[in-house]
Amino acid sequence: MANDFAFESLNHAQREAVANLDGPVMILAGAGTGKTRTVTCRIAHMLERKIPPSEILAVTFTNKAASEMRERISGMVSKHAAEQMTVCTFHSLCVRLLRGGIDKLGYKKNFSITAYSDQVGIMKQLLVRKGGTDEKVKAETVLTEISRAKNKGIDVQDLSDDFFAQLAVAYQNELRAQNAVDFDDLLVLAEQVLREHSDVRDHFRKLYTRVTVDEFQDTNSLQMRLLQQLVGPPYHVCVVGDDDQSIYGWRGAEVANILEFERFFPKPKIIRLEENYRSTQAVLHTANSLIKHNIGRREKILRATRTGGENVRIVAMPGDDEEADFIADEILGEKSAVGREWEDFAVLFRTNGQSRKLELALRDRKIPYRMIGAQSFYDRREIRDVLAYAALLVYPQNDVPLLRILNAPNRGIGQATAILATDYSREKNRSVWDALCDPFFTTTLGAKSASAIENFVALISSAKNRIDLSKDHPATVLSELLTEMDYLPWIQRGCKSDSERQQRGEAIHSLEESLRQHIDRGKKLQSFLDDSALASEREDDDLEKKKGATLITLHASKGLEFPIVYLVGLEEGFLPHSRSVTEGTKDEERRLLYVGITRAQESLTLTYCTTRVKWGQKTGCQPSSFICELDDKHLTHTSFDEIQNTEMSDDDLSNFFASMNNIFAEE
DNA sequence: GACTAACGTTTTTTT
DNA sequence: AACGTTAGTC
Numbered sequence: 001m002a003n004d005f006a007f008e009s010l011n012h013a014q015r016e017a018v019a020n021l022d023g024p025v026m027i028l029a030g031a032g033t034g035k036t037r038t039v040t041c042r043i044a045h046m047l048e049r050k051i052p053p054s055e056i057l058a059v060t061f062t063n064k065a066a067s068e069m070r071e072r073i074s075g076m077v078s079k080h081a082a083e084q085m086t087v088c089t090f091h092s093l094c095v096r097l098l099r100g101g102i103d104k105l106g107y108k109k110n111f112s113i114t115a116y117s118d119q120v121g122i123m124k125q126l127l128v129r130k131g132g133t134d135e136k137v138k139a140e141t142v143l144t145e146i147s148r149a150k151n152k153g154i155d156v157q158d159l160s161d162d163f164f165a166q167l168a169v170a171y172q173n174e175l176r177a178q179n180a181v182d183f184d185d186l187l188v189l190a191e192q193v194l195r196e197h198s199d200v201r202d203h204f205r206k207l208y209t210r211v212t213v214d215e216f217q218d219t220n221s222l223q224m225r226l227l228q229q230l231v232g233p234p235y236h237v238c239v240v241g242d243d244d245q246s247i248y249g250w251r252g253a254e255v256a257n258i259l260e261f262e263r264f265f266p267k268p269k270i271i272r273l274e275e276n277y278r279s280t281q282a283v284l285h286t287a288n289s290l291i292k293h294n295i296g297r298r299e300k301i302l303r304a305t306r307t308g309g310e311n312v313r314i315v316a317m318p319g320d321d322e323e324a325d326f327i328a329d330e331i332l333g334e335k336s337a338v339g340r341e342w343e344d345f346a347v348l349f350r351t352n353g354q355s356r357k358l359e360l361a362l363r364d365r366k367i368p369y370r371m372i373g374a375q376s377f378y379d380r381r382e383i384r385d386v387l388a389y390a391a392l393l394v395y396p397q398n399d400v401p402l403l404r405i406l407n408a409p410n411r412g413i414g415q416a417t418a419i420l421a422t423d424y425s426r427e428k429n430r431s432v433w434d435a436l437c438d439p440f441f442t443t444t445l446g447a448k449s450a451s452a453i454e455n456f457v458a459l460i461s462s463a464k465n466r467i468d469l470s471k472d473h474p475a476t477v478l479s480e481l482l483t484e485m486d487y488l489p490w491i492q493r494g495c496k497s498d499s500e501r502q503q504r505g506e507a508i509h510s511l512e513e514s515l516r517q518h519i520d521r522g523k524k525l526q527s528f529l530d531d532s533a534l535a536s537e538r539e540d541d542d543l544e545k546k547k548g549a550t551l552i553t554l555h556a557s558k559g560l561e562f563p564i565v566y567l568v569g570l571e572e573g574f575l576p577h578s579r580s581v582t583e584g585t586k587d588e589e590r591r592l593l594y595v596g597i598t599r600a601q602e603s604l605t606l607t608y609c610t611t612r613v614k615w616g617q618k619t620g621c622q623p624s625s626f627i628c629e630l631d632d633k634h635l636t637h638t639s640f641d642e643i644q645n646t647e648m649s650d651d652d653l654s655n656f657f658a659s660m661n662n663i664f665a666e667e
Numbered sequence: 668g669a670c671t672a673a674c675g676t677t678t679t680t681t682t
Numbered sequence: 683a684a685c686g687t688t689a690g691t692c
Contacts, residue, residue, distance in 0.1 A: 062681065091682050116682085183682045218681090250679065351678050356683095407668095414668055534682060555679045577678055592679080615677070616683040 006041050006076065010034075017271045018042045021049060021210075024265035025238040026258070030300045031245060031287075031598035032278025032561065036072055039212060039240055043085070044076040046210055053077075053084040057208035059227075060089055061215045063535055065559075069214065086208065090223055091183060091534050094190035098181075101193045101200050107179060110526065112391065113533040114175060114182045117384050118400045119143055126170050130163075142167050150184040151222045151252040178399055183534075187222050194229035205232040216241030220252040228264060235265050243298050244291050247555055247592050249585060258298065276302045276598075278561050280309020282634035283604050287597040289631030294587050302598075309634075310603060314570075314627060316639040317609045319618075320357055326607070326640060327566050328361035331549055334564065335367075342368055346550040346562035348596045350575045354568060355551050368548030372556050382491045382504050386511055387532055390478055393464050394525050397431035409490035412452035417445065459485065467525070474525050475516035482508070554596045565600035567593075570608040570624040593626050 010018060014034060017027050018041045029035035039058075046056055058073075060066040066087050074082040086093070095113070103109055114122070123139035146168045149156050156168035175181060181189060194201045211231050213219065216239040219227075231237040243258045261268055276284055281304040288301055317323040331345050347358055355371060362369045385408055388401035396402065403422070407413045425435040435441045436457055442450045463481045466472040482488065488508065492501045518528045550562065554575075569575060576589035597604060608623045 089682070113682095186682080247679080248681085251681075353677070410668085412668090416668085553679065574678095579678065588679095613683085 006037075006044070010038065010041060011275050013271055013273050013275065014038045014041070017273070018045050020269050020271070021046060021051075022234065022236055024235045024261075024268035026216075026261050026268050026270045027238065027240040027273065028258075028270065028298050028300060029240055029242055029273040030276060030302045031242065031595070032276045033273035033302070034275075034277055035240060035273065036069065038273065039214065039238075040069065040072045040076055042238065043073055043212065047077055047081055051210060053081040054086075055207070055209040056085045056212075057093075057210065057230075058085070058087045058212040058214065059093060060087070061218050063089055063092075065089075065214060066092075089534070090219075090226070091186050094186040094226075095530055095534065097190045097193065097200075097204065098186065101197070102189060104193055104197055104200070105189055107176075107181070107189075110179070110395070112178070112180045112395070112398060113186070113530055114178075114180045114400065115384065115387070115533050116183070118404070119182055121400060121404065122174050123167070123171060126167055126174065130167055130170060137163070142171075146171065147184050148252060150188050151220045153222060153225065180398070180400070184222075187226055191222065191226045191229055194226070201229060201232075204230060209236055211237045213237070213239045214241075217243050217246035217255060217258050218248050218253045219257050221254050221257070222252075224254065224257050224264060231265070237265060242300075244294070244300065244591055245558060245595050247558065247588060247595060249588050259296065270298075272298075272300055274300050274303055275305055277305050278601055279306070279598060280304060280602055281307050282309040282311055283597060283600045283602075285634050286312045286604070286630050287594055289633075290590060290597065290626060290629050291594045293629050294590055311634050311636040312597075312630075313605045313636050313638060314630075315605060315607045315643065316623070316637075317607050318611065318640055320354075320569075320609050320612045322640050323568055323607050323609055324357040324361035326643070327358065327568070327605075328365050328367060330566075330605075331362075331367060331564075332365050340564070342548045343550070344563040345566070346552060346557070346560075346564070346599065347566045347568060348552055348554050348557050348599065349568050350554055350577060350592075352553060354574075358551055358568070362549065362551075369551055370546045370548045372550060372552040380504075380507060382508055383511055385487070385491070386478070386482065386508055387529065389481060390474070390515070390525065391529055392433075392460055393467055393474065393478065393481075394529065396433040396460055396464065399425075399432045402432050406456070409485055409487055411456060411485070412448060413456065417449045417453075420445070473516070474519055475512050478515065479512050554592050557599050558595050561599055561601055563601045564603040565596070566605045566607065567596045568607050569612075570606050570627060571612070571621040572624050573621065575624050575626065590626060590629075593624075 007015065007018065011034075014037070017025070017038050021042070027035070027038065029038070043056060043058065047053060058066075058069055060069060066089055070082070070085075070087040073085065073087065088096075098107075098111070099109060102111055120139050120143065123143055127137060127139055127142070142164055145159060145161070145164050146156055149159055149168070156172060157165050159165040159168055175185070194204065208230065211227070213227060218241070227237070239258075239261065241258055243255050246253055246255045246258070249255065257264070261270075279287075279302075284302045284304045291297070315326070317326065327347060331342075334340055334345075335342065349355060349358070359369065359371070385405055388404040391398055391401040392405070399422075403418060406418055407415075421432050421435045421441065424438075424441045425432045428435065428438075430438075436453050442453055445453070459481070463477050466477045467474050488505060491504055491508075515525075515528055518531070519525070550560075552560070554567075570593075575593055576586050580586055580589045597606075606627070608627070609621050611618055612621050613619075
């Protein structure tokens with residue numbers, strides 16, 4: 001059997017993880033220790049032990065991780081079994097749960113999920129209304145505070161800042177009035193339903209008897225409480241993670257969930273995966289020597305299965321221009337000398353701002369590259385707009401999407417009119433859409449605005465009717481609606497380049513296509529909106545397909561690996577970031593560097609600059625204090641000048657041979 | 668209601 | 683330096 005074969009190929013610790021199916025289990029999986037393989041084998045083993053696949057739940061943090069795990073499992077078990085398992089994110093699990101039971105909390109079951117940009121929209125409105133005077137508060141800041149509170153289990157009305165608490169309450173009321181929930185509410189409400197309603201809780205505990213949580217170091221305390229509700233005695237729960245790779249503390253992740261796991265589930269079996277299959281001895285030794293400096297961790301020593309390897313280089317650079325040029329030149333040289341693919345190279349940096357010079361240097365040399373982690377597909381303006389139209393076709397009474405596209409494209413319903421409509425709707429306790437349909441409201445407006453509104457209402461109504469009554473395909477209706485109002489030319493008018501224009505067109509088209517597929521698979525328009533709100537997939541996974549060297553932030557690099565890694569900007573103030581020093585989270589910065597180092601399979605180069613152009617100003621830099629923490633055993637310290645000189649003498653040498661050859665040829 | 672000019676800001680990012 | 687936001691003007 002295929003599973004047996006897989007079991008044979010596992011090491012001792014991995015086998016132990018796979019064999020122990022009962023009771024709480026914590027797998028501490030160091031970087032590159034075959035975590036995913038172990039977890040998928042463990043789940044396959046559950047099937048061998050005749051556990052019904054429908055009772056198996058695996059929870060991940062991102063959609064990408066979920067689909068990857070689903071794929072890996074599918075490769076090991078029968079198609080039928082794979083389909084019956086639940087592999088999803090915390091948030092989509094909660095959506096499922098709430099679509100069934102949110103009515104117990106007084107919401108309607110057709111609640112909608114508020115996307116981030118819409119959260120910002122709501123908060124901005126509230127700031128205008130509540131702010132009164134010129135409070136210099138950003139909507140994003142308030143939302144971050146609200147989110148932090150929810151994830152810590154604090155009631156938002158108890159926020160320490162009075163003004164924030166007031167805004168938070170108004171924000172929740174606004175969502176409630178729209179029968180909408182935000183991302184955090186999904187977890188808050190799901191946990192609440194499970195906690196307060198034992199029938200629901202028992203139902204889910206019987207439904208999922210085996211729960212696995214991936215990337216456990218990224219879970220926050222709300223997710224922990226949700227997990228505790230979800231898993232009852234005898235606690236067949238398995239969490240997998242690595243506290244040394246916990247780099248999302250600023251987003252609420254609680255390393256304590258790993259460090260104090262025993263507090264949450266009784267007598268867990270703790271298994272350490274420390275055999276690393278990814279990196280050379282040199283890389284691992286360097287990584288181990290760094291992470292040793294953190295206190296309060298589940299100690300792990302990564303052991304190399306690949307011995308030797310070239311030393312890790314630390315290169316001092318005069319400035320960030322040289323840094324970028326040096327790396328680009330090396331990539332170019334290595335590619336032809338050793339016969340590498342562009343995909344073998346990755347350049348890692350702390351902040352997105354550091355990528356620009358690197359991009360330019362690569363572009364200069366015609367080196368193809370892919371930037372990972374830039375703008376999210378679903379946060380693009382045109383995508384949010386089109387999704388707003390889709391949302392209106394389901395339920396025009398939803399104010400958030402309505403206000404979003406009321407004048408996009410421009411149709412003569414400006415801000416002034418929008419405010420009048422909002423005020424009127426609030427007064428009458430109806431939706432903005434109802435106000436627009438109300439002749440008592442429209443007659444108070446000028447003739448021009450009134451007719452603009454009339455046209456708009458007719459446009460949306462007729463499109464909605466085509467779907468509801470004529471049963472036309474929603475994707476077709478949406479597409480024709482956009483064409484009818486010249487949306488594409490409008491959104492393209494502000495584009496600076498042809499490629500941008502093209503991108504926007506393609507983005508809309510690809511959204512229409514995925515809607516079409518979704519409907520053709522027999523699913524509803526509403527569930528498409530759910531998925532879209534919960535998705536953040538970059539450019540539809542064509543990043544995977546894109547070829548070239550990888551430019552990526554340290555955060556986004558977690559979980560990836562590359563043969564040759566350059567880690568730039570190891571300077572005090574950048575790594576550790578200056579803000580982390582003031583906030584006292586230097587440990588997390590150390591973990592961030594640790595994550596970066598352990599991405600390298602064969603070759604690792606760390607660079608720092610003596611000067612750097614920061615905000616258009618040339619500033620001096622100190623090498624990162626982390627550099628002194630690295631053990632010297634497998635390190636080579638060098639500098640830009642030194643390398644340039646060595647290359648020079650290499651050139652001289654080849655010139656010498658060339659002239660010798662000429663002499664011989666002449667003879 | 669659209670366009671332009673001054674202004675302020677600039678860690679990491681998922682759902 | 684470069685970007686988005688906002689205030690002010692037509």
